[in-house]
Amino acid sequence: MPNEKKRLVKTGAGPRNYTTIYVGLTPELTRKLGNLAYKEDKTESAALRRILDVYFRHVKQKGLPCEPLRKTPPVGLKVLPRTVRKEQDARLRELCEKTGRKISELVREAVEGFAV
Numbered sequence: 001m002p003n004e005k006k007r008l009v010k011t012g013a014g015p016r017n018y019t020t021i022y023v024g025l026t027p028e029l030t031r032k033l034g035n036l037a038y039k040e041d042k043t044e045s046a047a048l049r050r051i052l053d054v055y056f057r058h059v060k061q062k063g064l065p066c067e068p069l070r071k072t073p074p075v076g077l078k079v080l081p082r083t084v085r086k087e088q089d090a091r092l093r094e095l096c097e098k099t100g101r102k103i104s105e106l107v108r109e110a111v112e113g114f115a116v
Helices: 027-040 044-062 088-097 104-114
Strands: 018-027 078-085
Touching: 018 027, 018 088, 018 104, 027 044, 027 078, 027 104, 044 078, 044 088, 044 104, 078 088, 088 104
Parallel strands: none
Antiparallel strands: 018 078
């Protein structure tokens, strides 16, 4: 019916499958992620989720990243909140424990290597 108002809130929705992580990206990586999102007509968070999926497959095939821990992060990082799936967050945290690296370092490596 034309006079019915659309519901703005989903009812009966299950638990959220997403969580927010805060990642520090250099201006160049922020542009790279933004360009990928623009090309795919998606949000930056959706583009990041796709990049992380590819990154995790790469880690599964090639093993854990073995780059040594950096004592100081790159200069000029912009900290951005991005939404990822809960299983991606858990996998990032697992890799952090195994490698001794921070989530932002792993995400920067994923965006550098897998954002086409």
